[in-house]
Structure formats: C-alpha cells, structure tokens
Amino acid sequence: MLICETPHAGRDEEQMKKDLDLKLVRNDEPANIRAVMLSLGQAARKAAHLLALAPADAKNTALLVAAREIREKAEKILAANARDVAEARAHGLTDAFLERLTLDAKHVDGMARGLEEIAALPDPVGRVLARFERPNGLIIERVATPLGVIGVIFESRPSVAVDAGALCLKSGNAAILRGGSESFHSVSLIHECLLAGLRAADLPLAAITLVPVKDRAAVGEMLTGLGGNLDVIVPRGGRSLVARVEAEARVPVFAHLEGLVHIYVDRAADLGKALTILRNSKLRRTSVCGAAETLLVDRAGAATHLAPLVKMLLDAGCEVRGDTATQAVDARAKPATDEDWSSEYLDAIISVRVVDGLDGALAHIATYGSHHTDCIITEDNVAADRFLREVDSAIVIHNASTQFADGGEFGFGGEIGIATGRMHARGPVGLEQLTSFKYRIHGSGQTRP
Amino acid sequence: MLICETPHAGRDEEQMKKDLDLKLVRNDEPANIRAVMLSLGQAARKAAHLLALAPADAKNTALLVAAREIREKAEKILAANARDVAEARAHGLTDAFLERLTLDAKHVDGMARGLEEIAALPDPVGRVLARFERPNGLIIERVATPLGVIGVIFESRPSVAVDAGALCLKSGNAAILRGGSESFHSVSLIHECLLAGLRAADLPLAAITLVPVKDRAAVGEMLTGLGGNLDVIVPRGGRSLVARVEAEARVPVFAHLEGLVHIYVDRAADLGKALTILRNSKLRRTSVCGAAETLLVDRAGAATHLAPLVKMLLDAGCEVRGDTATQAVDARAKPATDEDWSSEYLDAIISVRVVDGLDGALAHIATYGSHHTDCIITEDNVAADRFLREVDSAIVIHNASTQFADGGEFGFGGEIGIATGRMHARGPVGLEQLTSFKYRIHGSGQTRP
Incomplete structure (x- = not known):
C-alpha cells in the first residue's frame, strides 16, 4: 500500500526529494496511481478552502519568498536542468524539444521576476464586480471568489510550473501541476522553491502540488477530475496533448487547440x-x-x-x-x-x-x-x-x-494559457479569469411579498 | 429515412403541427432520433451565427410579436393545456405534477408580460465589460458576445419554454428546448407563438427549436452535445433530472442539484x-x-x-x-x-x-x-x-x-435557472451570464518588440 504524503513544513528537502524518487519507483501499478492521485486531489481541495480565505499579504509573502529561493537556488536548478536535458538528449528527443526544456541563468531570473510581478498585482479575490440596490432596499454585490482546484498539465517548459503555480496561488486557487517526465528534476527543484514560499507564509503546502508520478496514467486520473477534487484543467503543450485533454476531460478545460x-x-x-x-x-x-x-x-x-x-x-x-x-x-x-x-x-x-x-x-x-x-x-x-x-x-x-x-x-501580469472556448474564460487566461463569484445580499429585515 | 425539417416562414401552422405529430409517430428508432437531433443541432448552430449579429431591434420585435401571439392564442393554449392535463391525469401523475403542468389565464398573461419585460431590458450583447489602454497605445476592450447554442431540458412547467426561449434569444443564443412529453401540446403551441415572433423579425426559426421527439433518447442525444452543436445545457426540473444531466452531460451544465x-x-x-x-x-x-x-x-x-x-x-x-x-x-x-x-x-x-x-x-x-x-x-x-x-x-x-x-x-428580468457550480455562471443565471466575451484591440501600427 502506497501512501502519498503531502510534504510538510520543516522537512528536510533532500529527504523529500528521495521520497519523490522512491514513489516513482513504486508507482508502477495503476491502482496505486489512482489512490495517489485521489489523495493529492483531496489534499488540494482542503488547501483550496484555506487559500480562498487567505489574506493577500500571506499570498504575496509566499510569492516573494519563492522568488528569493529561486534566485538562491539558481545554480542547483540549472544543474538539475542539465541532468534533464542530458537524459532527454539520450532519449533522442528533438532539438525543438531540447530548446524548450533548456534553462539558462536568464530564464531562472525571469522566473523570479515573474513571481515578484505577480505579487505586486492587486488581489483578484474579493473584488466587487457589480453592485445594485433594489427598490426594496436590498443591496446586492457580485464579489470575486476563487475557482477551487486547478490542474495544469504541461510538457517541456519548466517555467510553466512557476507561472501556473503563482497565478493559481494569487487567485486563491490550489494548483495540481503535472509536468512532462523529461523536466522532472528541474521542476521538482522549482516546486521546492514554491513550497518554501508557502511554508514561510504559513499556507498549506498542498496549495501547490507537483504530481510525483511519472507514469502517464496520472494524466488520465486528472482528466477524470480526481473524484470531484479538480475544477478545471489547463493543458499547456503541443497539439496532441491539448487534443487528448479536450477529448477526454470530464471537467472544464481552458485551452486552445491551435492558433490559425x-x-x-x-x-x-x-x-x-x-x-x-x-x-x-x-x-x-x-x-x-x-x-x-x-x-x-x-x-x-x-x-x-x-x-x-x-x-x-x-x-x-x-x-x-x-x-x-x-x-x-x-x-x-x-x-x-x-x-x-x-x-x-x-x-x-x-x-x-x-x-x-x-x-x-x-x-x-x-x-x-x-x-x-x-x-x-x-x-x-x-x-x-x-x-x-x-x-x-x-x-x-x-x-x-x-x-x-x-x-x-494585455497587462494581465502573465497568463496560464489562452482559451478559445466560450465558457468562463476566453483569450489570455489571467488572474481575473481564474476567479468565479458569489452574491452578497445586505438586508435590513426584508421579506419577499 | 426521416428528415427533420426546420419549420419555415409562411408555412401553415396546422400543417406544421401535423408534421410534428407525424414525426413523433415515426421517431421510434434510436438511429432516427440521433439523426433528427444532430440535424436540429446543426440548424441551431447556423441560427446562432446569424443571431449573434442580429440587431437589438430585431430580437425585441420577435419578443413583442411572440407576446402578442400568446395573448391572441390564449384560449387555444389553455385548451391544449387541458388536453395535456387530462392525459397526465389518466397516466396517474401526482397532484403536485398536475399543479405544475396546469395553466390558467393568469399564467398565460404572465408569459406574455415576461416576454415584454425581457424585450425592454438592455441588450446584453456588445456591452464593453472592460477597457484598458496599454503603454504602447493599444486600446483593448473586453466585449460581451453570445455563448452559442443553449439546450434547456425541462419537465412539467410549460412556462419554462417562454422564459428560456426569450432569455436565449435576447442574449443572441440559439435555444434547443426539450420539454416533458406530458406538456407537449401546451409547449408546442407556445413554441409556435415564439416562431411567429422570429418570423416577423426575419430571424432564423431554428433560433428557438422545440425538440419534436417524445422519446427520452432525445435527452441522451442532447447530453452528448449534438456533435459539438450544443454549448451548454440547463436542466430545469426535479432532482433526478438534474442529477442525470450533471452525471452524464459531455458539455457544461448550469444547474443546482438542491437548495439546502x-x-x-x-x-x-x-x-x-x-x-x-x-x-x-x-x-x-x-x-x-x-x-x-x-x-x-x-x-x-x-x-x-x-x-x-x-x-x-x-x-x-x-x-x-x-x-x-x-x-x-x-x-x-x-x-x-x-x-x-x-x-x-x-x-x-x-x-x-x-x-x-x-x-x-x-x-x-x-x-x-x-x-x-x-x-x-x-x-x-x-x-x-x-x-x-x-x-x-x-x-x-x-x-x-x-x-x-x-x-x-435580483433585477435580472428573469432567470434561466440558478447555478451552484463555479464555472462561468453562479447564482441566478440571467442575460449577463448567458454571454461570453471577446477582446477587441484597436491599434495604430504597433508591433511587439
């Protein structure tokens, strides 16, 4: 029986990395993958409830600490990336793929700056989107709330983990990130930086989960919605990935198949x-x-x-x-x-x-x-x-x-993707489109005739 | 081979009704039902393209003429409803069901007034939802557009056909209405009034389609999305209908399972x-x-x-x-x-x-x-x-x-339902929530560095 633990504060990072490797070795049985993924979804749902109420300051602290960590760990990240690139090259992947996979110092600095820029944006949660007073004196407000748990399935670019994790966090959503197995070492280190930010801000670590399963069955589990614990999926990658997600996902998808x-x-x-x-x-x-x-x-x-x-x-x-x-x-x-x-x-x-x-x-x-x-x-x-x-x-x-x-x-401070569907999000998906809303009614004893 | 014709302007109404009855007799083979439903979806998609660009005046004319028709045909509608109620009673349906099914003169007048009220509301299409000028001088506008084709599956209340048809039309969406077989005669007559409105405004009659198939397989076809020709489904009825739609629909659903x-x-x-x-x-x-x-x-x-x-x-x-x-x-x-x-x-x-x-x-x-x-x-x-x-x-x-x-x-001038999901619509679903948006960029020769 395999138990998927959510990494927790104070845990030694090297040990955590070993655990991840261990899980990868063990995760060869589909039944185990299902259990692991369900457990990740449940933890993310709990984190999403806390995150929805988290103050803007805490979210921004997490982003800024993560940025600092990325700068401090730049060399380690580049070394992990070099390992990914060498393995990908040995597996005969194309030059275009290797180019998207490869990080340099400028890319790493760009990730840190991206986090800082998102921290500086206004909090999208709690915005009053509309306000109307009714003839009976009721005041009705439409107020932005997070969406819940957002799954991001990406391929070669390690920077997607930072962009997606940061945008989800800022908008009060939990993120479940599933990167391509070829970028696993780079993305794992980047993810540790994001976790350090969450830890520093006393936010739940399951707010940004990296799927520790290399097996492609993990993607299949995400497409089923993880037992109702995944609210939307964002595929970031080539046409075949997007086509598969659009065809098979049982939850809403923000995506574009192509840009003709x-x-x-x-x-x-x-x-x-x-x-x-x-x-x-x-x-x-x-x-x-x-x-x-x-x-x-x-x-x-x-x-x-x-x-x-x-x-x-x-x-x-x-x-x-x-x-x-x-x-x-x-x-x-x-x-x-x-x-x-x-x-x-x-x-x-x-x-x-x-x-x-x-x-x-x-x-x-x-x-x-x-x-x-x-x-x-x-x-x-x-x-x-x-x-x-x-x-x-x-x-x-x-x-x-x-x-x-x-x-x-567009001035959105980054995007999690571009959507060509008409439901909920369309065009560049930034912080605003990662929110839903609710209605607050302020009364003074009104009853309905 | 059964061909599902879209009713067209100038056609004699009695003949149209006979055709519908004829179709009901023939539509006993699942393969036929699939073909009929697909054909309805394709016609609705074409109508949606035209409707998206229809001027507000044309849509309002259609609504006002439909209101007039409903007032003029009030007696016929009540007679058709009496036939539905008698058949439902003979089939042993519950008192609560019969109560929801039964129309009186006040209900019919309420339907006409509902159409007039929706005609009087501002056009939700083309509203500028946001506008920002970028440092490079680009002006970016987020503008409301229709969603596309909206499927409404309802049970006993004939008035849902009017509310849903009118809200969809006003918001530039084509509607595919599938009422309970028990309300078929009432709803068919109401639908004819809506068609008279479309005809008077020179709008495509497939803008408001009533599914002419009593067989429940028609609902199953709608849940599959009619070959990509249905963008969202709104179930209006009891818990078992909503639960089935939420479980089986392959397209987005605006609904609430219960109001606890x-x-x-x-x-x-x-x-x-x-x-x-x-x-x-x-x-x-x-x-x-x-x-x-x-x-x-x-x-x-x-x-x-x-x-x-x-x-x-x-x-x-x-x-x-x-x-x-x-x-x-x-x-x-x-x-x-x-x-x-x-x-x-x-x-x-x-x-x-x-x-x-x-x-x-x-x-x-x-x-x-x-x-x-x-x-x-x-x-x-x-x-x-x-x-x-x-x-x-x-x-x-x-x-x-x-x-x-x-x-x-809430002042929405009616609702097509209340949604408890977080994607796109939440709370009462009125005209605004029946729209999507697009971005218009106004430039003066800008290129991206």
Whole structure:
C-alpha cells in the first residue's frame, strides 16, 4: 500500500526529494496511481478552502519568498536542468524539444521576476464586480471568489510550473501541476522553491502540488477530475496533448487547440503599416500561437499591396505558399494546396490568398479559423468595426501585430494559457479569469411579498 | 429515412403541427432520433451565427410579436393545456405534477408580460465589460458576445419554454428546448407563438427549436452535445433530472442539484427580524429552491431566541425536527436524525439545531450545505461580514429572506435557472451570464518588440 504524503513544513528537502524518487519507483501499478492521485486531489481541495480565505499579504509573502529561493537556488536548478536535458538528449528527443526544456541563468531570473510581478498585482479575490440596490432596499454585490482546484498539465517548459503555480496561488486557487517526465528534476527543484514560499507564509503546502508520478496514467486520473477534487484543467503543450485533454476531460478545460491566425489586408490598408505589422506578426517569433499563418489580401487592393507584401516575406526568409495570383507576383512563391489554409505552421512559412473584399475574408476565416486571433489592416474604420464584430475569435485586432495575443501584453501580469472556448474564460487566461463569484445580499429585515 | 425539417416562414401552422405529430409517430428508432437531433443541432448552430449579429431591434420585435401571439392564442393554449392535463391525469401523475403542468389565464398573461419585460431590458450583447489602454497605445476592450447554442431540458412547467426561449434569444443564443412529453401540446403551441415572433423579425426559426421527439433518447442525444452543436445545457426540473444531466452531460451544465438553505440566528440577532425573516424564508412558498430547510441557532442566544422561533414555526403549521435543545422548548417538536441535516424538504418541514456560535454554524453549513443560498440574522456586522465571506455559497444573505434567491428579485428580468457550480455562471443565471466575451484591440501600427 502506497501512501502519498503531502510534504510538510520543516522537512528536510533532500529527504523529500528521495521520497519523490522512491514513489516513482513504486508507482508502477495503476491502482496505486489512482489512490495517489485521489489523495493529492483531496489534499488540494482542503488547501483550496484555506487559500480562498487567505489574506493577500500571506499570498504575496509566499510569492516573494519563492522568488528569493529561486534566485538562491539558481545554480542547483540549472544543474538539475542539465541532468534533464542530458537524459532527454539520450532519449533522442528533438532539438525543438531540447530548446524548450533548456534553462539558462536568464530564464531562472525571469522566473523570479515573474513571481515578484505577480505579487505586486492587486488581489483578484474579493473584488466587487457589480453592485445594485433594489427598490426594496436590498443591496446586492457580485464579489470575486476563487475557482477551487486547478490542474495544469504541461510538457517541456519548466517555467510553466512557476507561472501556473503563482497565478493559481494569487487567485486563491490550489494548483495540481503535472509536468512532462523529461523536466522532472528541474521542476521538482522549482516546486521546492514554491513550497518554501508557502511554508514561510504559513499556507498549506498542498496549495501547490507537483504530481510525483511519472507514469502517464496520472494524466488520465486528472482528466477524470480526481473524484470531484479538480475544477478545471489547463493543458499547456503541443497539439496532441491539448487534443487528448479536450477529448477526454470530464471537467472544464481552458485551452486552445491551435492558433490559425489570419491577417487581412484590406483595400484601404496603409501599405507601410501592412508591411511592418505583417512582418512582426509572422516572423518576430514563428513558434508562438499568436504568430500569423495566413495572409488574406483584398482583390481590390492586390494590384498595389500583394507584390510588396509577398516580396517582403520572401526576402525575410519566409516560405510563401500562395494561390495563383500570389504565385504570379513572385516566382519564389510556391503553390498552396487546400491543406495550407488549415495549417498552423509555427515556422517561417505563410499561406497567402487573394479574397473578394471583407466578405471574402470573413468567409475564409469562418471556414478555416481557429477562433484564436485574427487581424485586419485598414484605414477604413467601418470595415475595421465590421471585422472586429463579425470575426468570432477570442482576440480581434485592428492595425497591430497578432503577436500581442499574450496575457502579459494585455497587462494581465502573465497568463496560464489562452482559451478559445466560450465558457468562463476566453483569450489570455489571467488572474481575473481564474476567479468565479458569489452574491452578497445586505438586508435590513426584508421579506419577499 | 426521416428528415427533420426546420419549420419555415409562411408555412401553415396546422400543417406544421401535423408534421410534428407525424414525426413523433415515426421517431421510434434510436438511429432516427440521433439523426433528427444532430440535424436540429446543426440548424441551431447556423441560427446562432446569424443571431449573434442580429440587431437589438430585431430580437425585441420577435419578443413583442411572440407576446402578442400568446395573448391572441390564449384560449387555444389553455385548451391544449387541458388536453395535456387530462392525459397526465389518466397516466396517474401526482397532484403536485398536475399543479405544475396546469395553466390558467393568469399564467398565460404572465408569459406574455415576461416576454415584454425581457424585450425592454438592455441588450446584453456588445456591452464593453472592460477597457484598458496599454503603454504602447493599444486600446483593448473586453466585449460581451453570445455563448452559442443553449439546450434547456425541462419537465412539467410549460412556462419554462417562454422564459428560456426569450432569455436565449435576447442574449443572441440559439435555444434547443426539450420539454416533458406530458406538456407537449401546451409547449408546442407556445413554441409556435415564439416562431411567429422570429418570423416577423426575419430571424432564423431554428433560433428557438422545440425538440419534436417524445422519446427520452432525445435527452441522451442532447447530453452528448449534438456533435459539438450544443454549448451548454440547463436542466430545469426535479432532482433526478438534474442529477442525470450533471452525471452524464459531455458539455457544461448550469444547474443546482438542491437548495439546502440554512438560516443562522446569531446571538446578536434582533428577535423580531429573525421571526419575520425565518417565517418568510420557510413558509412563503415551501417548494422553491430558496426556501429555508435548516434553522441554526447560536447557543449563546438560544435562551431568548430558540423558543419563540420554534413556536412561531409550529403555530404556522410547520413541522419541526430538532436536536434535544429544540425538542426541550416545545413538545410538538420531533427529533431530528442525521438524515434531516441533509434533507431538502421542499415542504412545511424544517430541521432545527443549536450550534456553538458562528464557528459552529460555518462548520454545519460546510458539512451539509449545497452551495446555493445561506443567511445570517444578526445586528453584529463583524459576524455578518465573516459569514458572507466564509460561507461558500452562490448567494449569501444578511438580514433578509432566503426567498430572494431569484433572478427576477435580483433585477435580472428573469432567470434561466440558478447555478451552484463555479464555472462561468453562479447564482441566478440571467442575460449577463448567458454571454461570453471577446477582446477587441484597436491599434495604430504597433508591433511587439
């Protein structure tokens, strides 16, 4: 019988790490994994009840102490990370994977700064979201409360543990973090820093739980909701992880499957703006979900706009896959197939198509879009307003780069992910979207007629 | 092969009714039911896309014309209802069921007035929920949008079709209504009035769909989400319906399983207020989810408060099931068992217990509560604030009747239900909670560094 103990204050850290390793060795039986995960869920639920009432000061102390710990342990974290990277390389993982896994001193400092920034944000719990006085004198307030227990399933990036743990803590939610087994040593050390913060603030350690089970069955258990002890799941990783979570989760999910981001260059676009915005949207970083994947050019502006836009992309080293009009303006452009309109490249490749005005752009986006982020470039405010209104995406942009699709850029002080669903959260999921609410009614003896 | 046609404008109503009856006769094969339901879902999704962009005027016209139709067809509706009631009686349904099913002229007028009231409310779509300007000059707005397609599964009350259809329409959502087979004739006629409204406003008739399938398999199909064409389900009915929907639905659910409502009378309660509020909370209507089910009395105030409260209840004809202290103050009080603390009576019965102050009350509610509505009666604002903060219920009340737990009383112009979950909606679900949002970004050429 395997018992999953919640780490507690005053315990020797090295011993704790050994326990985790021990558990990993023992956790090969599915029945045990189920019991461990259920027990983690129950402990997290208890922690969530305490955390919901925790004062802002305590939560901020925990974040600041965790930041200090991360700075102090930077070398240890980098050493643990080097061990993860070496093992991942030995297992033949791709260069892109190794890049996401690898930490340097700047990354570690960034984690600490992230914690400090989140500590400095206003407490999202207890905000009065609405207040109305009824004719009978009742005062009704809608007040923000935490959601409960949030499960975060992530792959290679160790920094997700810090971002997710900190955002959940600040918003009064307990977090159950399940990182990829390849980042296990890095994430375990980072988690210890978060625990040190909780300990210093006298907050329950189960407020931020790291799943100590490498077996993938642990993910399956989280998808079932841990016996009602998990309120929402946030998957952070590649398409296959998100698709699995969306298909199998029995609890709500905040996620986006893909970011098939469009830029529509209208007949009334300023060409200079279009060139600048398109280049930044496509090429600033090609691997982020807000990177542009398809350029739509208004037929009525194609004579002046299409060639310069396509040449700029090609000259900058971006592969262009276009319709016949696009291929006609530059011999370097390759032909696009139907599959290209549905492809999120996450690479220096773009699909380009000439469309019949705003209606054509709207129809193309309605057919191929992923409800993530889409942009219109135009000096015509009527066309812009219609685009912003009619495109059914979480983020719709007029005359700015699509790479602003990011909680930090929105001023949210970080994000736990970007959601394309319509329930509860949509777009960058920051502290506000990690809260629910309740109604407080203040009376003076009123009864209902 | 059965084809489910969406009724269309200009079609003769009698013919439409015959078609529905015809479908009922044919719809005995599960494969057909699946095909019919999928087809309804697809039509509703298309309608939702149009409805999301419909101007407020068109939606309000539809509501007002539907109200007029209901007034004009009042006699027909009452006749159809009489047929439903007669059939239900012949099938041996309970008096309580028949009472909920039965309509009179006042009910029908109330339906029409409800439609007019919802038409008069501000349009919830397009509201700017938040607006922030970033240091780089970007202006970011969070704007309300519809949710999509809302499924409503209800039992005996025909008026739910009007409330739900109207709230969904006003909030730009398509509705798929599935009423109990016992109310089929009444609801079909009411639905025709709603369709007349849509037709007059040139809105798609699939915006408000009545499931033309009596077979319970139709509910099962809705719970699967109709091939991704249903975004949320609202069950309106008894505990067994809600429990089934909550257990089986593969889409989000707005619901409450029960309303185990507590009133805590603190040591610092004003006895007069306590008597008035308790009586109204328990006895105004005993069958509503906001009716009080358990009275908790502070031990420190029991000497002065317990006896008058218990005697008032007993004198008013309410059965009292109490702990030993309660039984001691009046011989008419019966002993409470452990089961009583978990019982939602929905009847003139109350459980009564003396607790050790606010901590005792909070502990009792945390153990037995249903996260619906709970109330403290006290003149001590510190105690009240702590109760409102620490009780984890959708609605927490200080010094007012628990029967105010109602969207109409909140000023929401009606509600589609009351939710006890924490995702998206909580408490009375009105127009605002039937919306999602998106982000509109207004730029002037900004790119991300």
